[in-house]
Amino acid sequence: KQGNSAEEIARLMTHLSIAQVYAALTYYHANREEIDTDLAEEQEAYEQLAELHYKNLKTNP
Incomplete structure (x- = not known):
């Protein structure tokens, strides 16, 4: 890509x-469609975890 x-x-x-x-x-x-879907799902999960992590850092310094 x-x-x-x-x-x-x-x-x-x-x-x-x-x-x-x-x-x-x-x-x-x-297998492009399946791989692209998996990569998008992994990116979304990463972003959700990162958001939770940084939110916790702000509330628990």
């Missing part, structure tokens, strides 16, 4: 081979 090519991703993530990057991209594109 950041616009990087597979080659750029492999260069940035040195622990992955180019074949692994292509495999991951293939999996993502084959």
Whole structure:
């Protein structure tokens, strides 16, 4: 989603081979809706927890 090519991703993530990057991209594109839904749900849960945490910090210094 950041616009990087597979080659750029492999260069940035040195622990992955180019074949692994292509495999991951293939999996993502084959399961895009499910993965995007999971990521959105995780982001929402994170934001809710962060809000609770910072609210508690303000009320319990």
